Amino acid sequence: MATSLFYILVFPGILFLGLFSLALEFFDRKFHARMQNRKGPPWFQPLADFIKLSAKEGIIPEEANATLFRLMPLLALTAATVSFFYIPLWSTRALYSFDGDLIVVIYLLTIPTLAFFLAGWVSASLYSMLGAVRALTQLFAYEVPLFMAVLSPAILAGSWSLSEIAAFFNDKPLFIIFNVPGFLISLIALLGKLEKVPFDIPEAETEIVGGSFTEYSGRYLAFFRMAVDIEMLVGASLVAALFLPIGLDLHPVAGFIVYILKVLFVVALLSVLRTIFARIRIDQMIRFCWIYLAPLSLIQILIAFIVKGLFLQ
Template sequence: MTAFGYIVKYLLFPGFVFSAVVGLLTTWVDRKVTARVQYRVGPPWYQPFADTIKLLGKEVVVPAGARTTGFLVMPVVGLAAATLASTILWLVNLDPTVSFVGDTIVVLYIMTIPALALIIGGSASGNPLGILGASREMKLMFGYELPLVMAVLTTVVKVGSFSFEKILIHQEYNGVMLGSVSGVLAFIVAIFCAQAKLGFIPFDIPEAETEIAGGTHIEYSGAPLAVVRLNTAIMYLVMPLFIITMFWGGVNFVGWRILTSILKYVAIVVIIVVVKNTNPRVRIDHALRFFWGPMFVLSAVALILATLGY
């Protein structure tokens, strides 16, 4: 692949444009389902796009006392990283023989960059609530990172390699991870971690609109806010895709598999939306206890079962 080819893939398909469109559509599904659960009509399908375009044209206000450069650049850094994670995952899914850029560890680390960017942005905002949100986001992050890593390692141990290519091929021939006990346990852990990574209820502690008025997002306005939102939208695509790749045999656009791929994606999104709509927000120490307690035990059991071959 040439450098130009890389850039086209990164910017158009399956990179930025594609991921943003699918991600924004997913946020629409989320909003629509939420609305129906609450007996509302919900927005039309183009609402997220309209919101984004409108925000791009609005005035940007940076509070006095904020560290301007860091505050404005960080959302863009997060977006670039989220897009990269999406590109890597899509490319390896569409053609498992072509290993692009990196393996599980690389993607796992790249997926922390959007959260890190939000933390630094919130810290640079100069707003105490933004800083509070940043510290909560960080605590949440090292809360879920441990079980998430162990859930991912369940697959890695079973396959014996960090490479996506081998993980997908292994599942192709030996059945998906979800077909084994350890796979199911790790899958459950990964779904909860995804919920936290996306900052959704019950783990929307860093944003907590009713409590700290948006936390890390509090001072963002105009184009930076649009970027922050796009960031969330792309991560909404990346996390389910990552989980499908690790535990559910990946996605593909060849023949009838296009249908199953979409169904897998929708299934995970529905699980996330249902959890989101049926739970209250927990406190940060509850969240930490949840991830270092039951989730840790569950993922440890999964990992032990995987080393034993179950």
């Protein structure tokens, strides 16, 4: 009982998750700054932002639905945090696992987006409603390619459990190369999920001030920012567990370092993408996702079936 509480609350649970996601935000911002030939923020910047926002006045607009307005940041934060426990990090065993946790993790990762939508909707501000509708529209574009991309490792491994998938790839590491298209698709879909450039259409500052978060201030905003950070960490961990399952049978300390490096690698790729691209319009984004990403993910599933039929029977 005490050990599982320790696992959930401290390591690799909520405390580790919070601190590592803040560190990850710093890494993302610093890397972004260095690529723009800037010095970038100091290492404590995300922590200072979080503390400052938590201590600020939280305004709830008069027109807004106060209960939902308060609830949505917590919902987003909780869903993102819970999904972390089912992902195998530095061994082939996740903290908790059952057959089908892959689907649960992906659905839990969808909940923050729905929370962003509802948060924008109940804010009763025109800008946040526009942002909310855009967030939901974007969801329909990237969600299907993401689902189909993460199905391919599951088909190869013949299991719906993330831990069993990791164990399978640990036994047969060469099968990773058949998942490269899926890796790229999930990276792009992750950009859309995290609402980063070029897919930051829902919070486009120059058009609709702050998107769903326009009316949010103080600790509610702090929770939302934390939820986005944790979503980034969970998304990167998920991609690392599915598409880069290497070094899982090492000594725990070495495995931990490999895990950190894998997550940093995925986040660095996301930073590069958000540095070199500019924001596109919502119709361009949906067209791109349905014309290129969705067929590519179908091809990925086809590859998985063919490989499974040829080599794994």
